[in-house]
Amino acid sequence: MILKLSGERNSEKMKAFVSWSGGKDSCLSCYVATQSKDIDVSYLLNMISEDGKHSRSHGVSSDLLRLQAKAIGIPIIQRKTTRKTYEKEFKEAVSCLKKENIKTGVFGDIDVQEHKDWIKRVCNELGIKPVFPLWKRKRKKIMEEFIETDFQAIIVAANSELLGEDWLGRRLDKEFLKDIESLGNVDICGENGEYHTFVYNGPIFREPVRFIKGKKILREKNWFLELIQ
Numbered sequence: 685m686i687l688k689l690s691g692e693r694n695s696e697k698m699k700a701f702v703s704w705s706g707g708k709d710s711c712l713s714c715y716v717a718t719q720s721k722d723i724d725v726s727y728l729l730n731m732i733s734e735d736g737k738h739s740r741s742h743g744v745s746s747d748l749l750r751l752q753a754k755a756i757g758i759p760i761i762q763r764k765t766t767r768k769t770y771e772k773e774f775k776e777a778v779s780c781l782k783k784e785n786i787k788t789g790v791f792g793d794i795d796v797q798e799h800k801d802w803i804k805r806v807c808n809e810l811g812i813k814p815v816f817p818l819w820k821r822k823r824k825k826i827m828e829e830f831i832e833t834d835f836q837a838i839i840v841a842a843n844s845e846l847l848g849e850d851w852l853g854r855r856l857d858k859e860f861l862k863d864i865e866s867l868g869n870v871d872i873c874g875e876n877g878e879y880h881t882f883v884y885n886g887p888i889f890r891e892p893v894r895f896i897k898g899k900k901i902l903r904e905k906n907w908f909l910e911l912i913q
Contacts, residue, residue, distance in 0.1 A: 697721070697722055697723065697724050698722060698723055698724065698787045698788045698813070699724045699726045699784070699785050699786050699787060699788070700717060700723045700724065700725050700726060700727075700786060700787070700788035700789065700790050700815070701725075701726065701727040701728065701729045701761070701778070701781050701786055701788075701789055701790070702714045702717065702725055702727070702728050702729065702758075702789075702790040702791075703729055703789060703790065703791045703792065703803075704728035704729055704730040704749075704753075704760065705730070705739060705741045705742050705792075705880070706730070706739060706742060706744050706748075706749050706752055706882050706883060707741075707742055707792075707837070707880055707881040707882060707883060708830050708835065708837050708856060708881045708883055709792030709793075709794065709818060709826075709873070710728075710792045711830075711835060711837075711883040711886060711888065712792065712817070712818065712826065712829065712830050712833075712835070713790050713791065713792040713816075713817045713818055714728070714756075714758075714790065714888055715833065715835075715886070715887060715888050716817035716818075717790045717815065717817060718888060723788060723790070723815070725758060725790065726758070726759070726784065726786060727758065727759050727760070727761055727781060727784070727786065728753050728756075728758050728759070728760040728761070729760075729761050729763070729774075729777055729778070729781065729789075730746075730749055730760055730761065730762045730763070731762075731763055731765050731770065731773065731774060731777075732746045732749075732762050732763065732764055732765070733746075733764065733765075734764050734765065734766045735764075736762075736764050740765060740770070741880065742840055742841055742880040742881075742882065743840065743841055743880075743906075743908045744840055744882050744911060745911060745913070746762055747913060748882075748893070748895060748911055748913050749762070750762070751893055751913060752882075752883070752884070752893050755884075755885075755889050755890060755891050755892065755893050756888050756889050756890065757890050761777060761780075761781065763776070763777040771806065774806065775806060775809070775810060778806075778807075778810050778812060779810065782810070782811070782812070786812070787812065787813060788812065788813045788814075788815055789803075789807055789812050789813070789814050789815065790815050790817065791803055791814060791815070791816050792816075792817070792818055793816055793818065793819060794818050794819065794820070794821065794823070794826065794873055794875050795819065795820055795875065796875060796876075800816065800819070823871070823872050823873045823875075824861075824865075824872065826873055827856075827861050827872055827873060828861070830856065831856060831857060831858060831861065833886065833887055834885075834886060834887060835856070835883055835885070835886035835887070836855065836856075836883065836884055836885040836886060836892070837855070837856045837881040837882060837883040837884065837886075838853055838854060838855055838856070838881065838882055838884070838909075839851050839852055839853060839854045839856075839879050839880070839881055839909070840852070840880055840881060840882045840908065840909045840911065841879060841880040841906055841907065841908050841909070842878070842879045842880075842906065842907045843877060843878050843879065843905065843906055843907075844902060844905050844906060844907050845905060846867075846869065846870050846878050847870065847878060847879055847907070848907075849900050849902070849907045851879065851907075852900050852907055852908075852909040853897050853909055856881060882911060894913070895911045895912060895913050896911075896912050897909060897910070897911065897912075898910030898911060898912045
């Protein structure tokens with residue numbers, strides 16, 4: 685079964701960007717958008733650290749994210765930012781995309797209202813239509829859809845206060861879903877930052893992303909797995 689986009693249908697196919705982390709939610713949202721008759725996914729928009737070395741959200745190498753985009757076949761736009769300048773840099777990046785006739789943004793949020801409110805406000809100020817393919821869907825259904833659609837992903841970051849370093853490098857499969865559910869105190873989709881993922885293959889990929897697992901690093905109460913291309 686393929687998830688469907690909610691909302692009214694448009695007679696004209698709209699060029700869109702996907703707010704991109706390289707993780708499961710942005711990948712699944714991108715997949716849903718590519719199945720829509722209304723949306724043409726033209727770019728991935730990825731916010732990276734001020735030094736340009738890794739993604740702002742997941743800590744994945746920016747070089748590896750570019751390889752990921754190449755494997756998918758969709759151009760990626762990467763924008764350097766600090767936490768304080770995030771909104772400014774995001775707006776400037778989207779304003780540049782608008783010059784390419786981009787009218788829509790696709791976001792992988794599930795149910796954190798504060799995040800959705802921010803996105804809607806910013807997109808409204810920019811004249812962009814936000815789309816939320818996963819919004820308010822049941823978490824287990826989202827995870828099952830991701831796994832059954834044959835996406836392949838691993839855990840690259842984990843909150844050390846909730847998940848130990850042994851979770852790093854685990855594949856998102858049925859066994860993972862069973863184990864994460866059994867904990868009881870962890871959002872199974874990691875919506876509150878319990879864990880983050882890197883997707884390296886799946887239905888939107890032309891070829892898998894090749895990498896090897898590096899060292900595990902503890903930084904600011906979070907475990908990170910280094911991925912080496």
